[in-house]
Amino acid sequence: MITQNLVNALVLGSTYALIATGLTMVYGILKILHIAHAAVYTIGAAVGLGVFNATGNFWLALVVAMAVSSGVGVLIYTGVYRRMLDAPRIVPLITSIGLFIMAQDLLQKPYLLGPYIQDFPARSGLPGWRTPWFDLPATGLLIILLAAAFLAFVYLVMTRTRLGLGWRAAAQDREMAAALGVNINRVIALNFLLGSALAGAAGVLVGVYYNQVFATMGDVPSYKAFVIIVLGGMGSLQGTVVASLLLALAETFLIATVGFVLPRDAIAFLLLILVLMFRPEGLFGRR
Amino acid sequence: MRPISRLWVLLIVLSLVLGGLAGCGKKEPATIKIGIFSPTTGFAAADGTSALHAAELAVKFINEAGGINGKKIELIHYDDAAKPDQAVSVAHKLIEQDKVVAAISGSYSGATRAAAAVFQEAGVPMISAYAVHPDITKTGDMIFRVGALADVEGRAGGALVVDKLGAKRVAILTIDNDFGRALTEGFKAYAIPKGVEIVLEEKYPLGETDFRPLLEKIKEANPDVIWATAYYAEAANLVRQAKEAGVTAQIVGQEGYDSPKFIELAGDAAEGVIIVTDLNRDSDREIVQKFLSEYKKAYNLDADMVGASAFDAVQVLAYAIEKGGTDPQKIVEAIAGIENFDQAVTGPILRYTPGREVVRPIGSQIVRDGAFHFFAEFTDPELITPPW
Numbered sequence: 001m002i003t004q005n006l007v008n009a010l011v012l013g014s015t016y017a018l019i020a021t022g023l024t025m026v027y028g029i030l031k032i033l034h035i036a037h038a039a040v041y042t043i044g045a046a047v048g049l050g051v052f053n054a055t056g057n058f059w060l061a062l063v064v065a066m067a068v069s070s071g072v073g074v075l076i077y078t079g080v081y082r083r084m085l086d087a088p089r090i091v092p093l094i095t096s097i098g099l100f101i102m103a104q105d106l107l108q109k110p111y112l113l114g115p116y117i118q119d120f121p122a123r124s125g126l127p128g129w130r131t132p133w134f135d136l137p138a139t140g141l142l143i144i145l146l147a148a149a150f151l152a153f154v155y156l157v158m159t160r161t162r163l164g165l166g167w168r169a170a171a172q173d174r175e176m177a178a179a180l181g182v183n184i185n186r187v188i189a190l191n192f193l194l195g196s197a198l199a200g201a202a203g204v205l206v207g208v209y210y211n212q213v214f215a216t217m218g219d220v221p222s223y224k225a226f227v228i229i230v231l232g233g234m235g236s237l238q239g240t241v242v243a244s245l246l247l248a249l250a251e252t253f254l255i256a257t258v259g260f261v262l263p264r265d266a267i268a269f270l271l272l273i274l275v276l277m278f279r280p281e282g283l284f285g286r287r
Numbered sequence: 288m289r290p291i292s293r294l295w296v297l298l299i300v301l302s303l304v305l306g307g308l309a310g311c312g313k314k315e316p317a318t319i320k321i322g323i324f325s326p327t328t329g330f331a332a333a334d335g336t337s338a339l340h341a342a343e344l345a346v347k348f349i350n351e352a353g354g355i356n357g358k359k360i361e362l363i364h365y366d367d368a369a370k371p372d373q374a375v376s377v378a379h380k381l382i383e384q385d386k387v388v389a390a391i392s393g394s395y396s397g398a399t400r401a402a403a404a405v406f407q408e409a410g411v412p413m414i415s416a417y418a419v420h421p422d423i424t425k426t427g428d429m430i431f432r433v434g435a436l437a438d439v440e441g442r443a444g445g446a447l448v449v450d451k452l453g454a455k456r457v458a459i460l461t462i463d464n465d466f467g468r469a470l471t472e473g474f475k476a477y478a479i480p481k482g483v484e485i486v487l488e489e490k491y492p493l494g495e496t497d498f499r500p501l502l503e504k505i506k507e508a509n510p511d512v513i514w515a516t517a518y519y520a521e522a523a524n525l526v527r528q529a530k531e532a533g534v535t536a537q538i539v540g541q542e543g544y545d546s547p548k549f550i551e552l553a554g555d556a557a558e559g560v561i562i563v564t565d566l567n568r569d570s571d572r573e574i575v576q577k578f579l580s581e582y583k584k585a586y587n588l589d590a591d592m593v594g595a596s597a598f599d600a601v602q603v604l605a606y607a608i609e610k611g612g613t614d615p616q617k618i619v620e621a622i623a624g625i626e627n628f629d630q631a632v633t634g635p636i637l638r639y640t641p642g643r644e645v646v647r648p649i650g651s652q653i654v655r656d657g658a659f660h661f662f663a664e665f666t667d668p669e670l671i672t673p674p675w
Contacts, residue, residue: 001503001504001506008499008500115332116333119552119554210527211523259504260501
């Protein structure tokens with residue numbers, strides 16, 4: 001039972017990591033609380049579902065969803081946030097919330113996702129993995145592998161490429177980086193592109209894992225992802241991944257032992273309170 | 288301030304007075320206004336939309352057949368998003384603004400309870416279509432229920448699990464709200480005195496998507512049957528994940544599962560799930576088959592129990608108004624005096640109790656080949672008669 005719970009937590013944590021990483025990337029550079037990131041996640045799920053329903057091909061659906069999500073993400077930056085970079089931080093925050101609500105309401109229209117939950121019975125072609133200690137269904141295995149691959153890719157970009165260098169410079173000091181020749185706009189746009197692609201992938205994968213896609217599926221990720229990035233240290237990639245896994249473990253094992261004494265989402269907030277009290281910079285943040 | 292000519296003042300006052308007088312005529316209303324509130328937005332939008340559509344269908348049938356004593360029914364709907372505060376304000380609107388003759392709740396227990404108080408206070412009859420909580424009818428003598436009472440449904444579930452399925456070890460999973468708790472209480476009231484062992488009892492929040500940790504616990508507890516209260520979204524997740532996790536116990540649900548969406552989202556994991564519900568797809572009664580086929584034609588979706596209940600609420604109200612006119616006291620008397628009413632989709636209403644609950648057979652369906660089919664029916668008066 002413990003090994004099964006561990007494996008389940010790993011899958012759950014991987015979905016959290018995919019969503020939260022995009023968010024931490026945006027926050028790291030722009031210091032904007034990008035709530036609309038959860039809308040990108042939902043749009044990814046909706047687009048993936050649409051493509052799958054039209055073609056029956058899961059991988060195509062995933063790729064198109066990631067492409068559209070990254071486009072939406074870049075649009076949000078160039079069309080909205082870029083104009084607010086010097087405004088007080090509450091301005092992009094409120095705008096982001098507005099975008100999120102708008103996106104959800106739009107997706108609930110009958111010609112898009114509608115008010116009902118849609119099913120997403122996609123198959124990736126991967127096999128499940130059965131061992132005497134645990135049972136990992138195909139979608140779970142898919143999530144773990146893809147999350148690992150995407151996150152590794154982001155890590156490599158972040159640490160081994162000029163783009164990554166530009167990010168880290170801009171995250172430390174945007175004006176100085178610009179003064180030193182970093183093309184800030186390009187760097188930020190690419191940042192959004194990659195982070196949003198991850199969110200889109202997360203939307204598709206979560207949609208398939210639970211076989212449910214619906215317009216308000218971004219509600220919980222919209223705040224849980226924030227809890228995760230605070231836990232991990234805002235702007236820290238490793239911190240986000242570790243915090244995602246830790247949260248998934250906490251949720252799973254708490255429920256497995258004492259049941260739902262609290263709703264699962266409340267556990268995230270409890271952890272947040274503890275972290276803010278004892279280590280406010282997060283696990284991997286710098287003081 | 289610029290002076291307005293006295294002529295203008297006269298004209299304005301005159302138009303206001305005339306406008307006011309125009310609304311004052313003691314004309315007979317041309318239609319019979321029936322109010323309905325149901326959630327068409329929010330987490331319960333599927334059920335609320337279903338209830339609304341079915342009610343509209345019932346009104347359509349009645350109006351096509353000539354209406355009630357020659358007058359057409361006008362159905363006035365407001366969205367309450369299944370929120371008690373919104374239901375209360377909508378109730379006030381229906382009573383004061385639209386001046387409805389009676390109202391139907393197509394909403395959940397929490398919202399219905401809140402609105403019932405408003406209708407009772409205003410002396411306007413209200414029928415709860417499918418909300419199960421006991422306190423709804425206890426609000427007062429204007430409030431009736433056309434759906435199953437949680438207590439009765441729970442006890443019938445107990446009879447299903449203990450007597451029909453012969454289970455000795457039961458795991459209970461309760462959705463943590465009015466609906467779930469009331470159903471489980473009814474279930475336990477029947478099952479425990481019969482000697483059933485509750486090997487595990489857990490509650491979970493509405494909207495929960497991941498039951499895997501709980502399912503691991505359930506596997507350890509090794510029950511014969513899992514009594515799980517849920518709505519279709521949670522139910523679909525539960526049965527899918529149960530199948531994935533290798534849980535072999537029989538899952539028994541209730542009317543919350545009764546939706547084509549449950550089967551669609553659960554896929555083949557829905558196969559074999561048994562639920563307590565009053566919409567018998569295999570019924571040979573004409574009104575049932577007419578409802579099922581017309582609903583599918585009109586809305587391109589299979590009907591569910593929620594819709595059937597809302598349909599029945601309209602049927603009962605129409606019958607009462609036809610019998611007693613639009614006077615609230617007469618409507619109430621007519622409903623209370625119903626006997627062997629066969630024009631209800633969810634089952635022939637044998638009679639109403641003094642507590643304004645229906646007495647009628649309680650049914651059960653099983654999912655076979657991707658659709659709901661007849662499984663069992665309970666007619667034992669001791670089982671089906673509400674305690675008040």
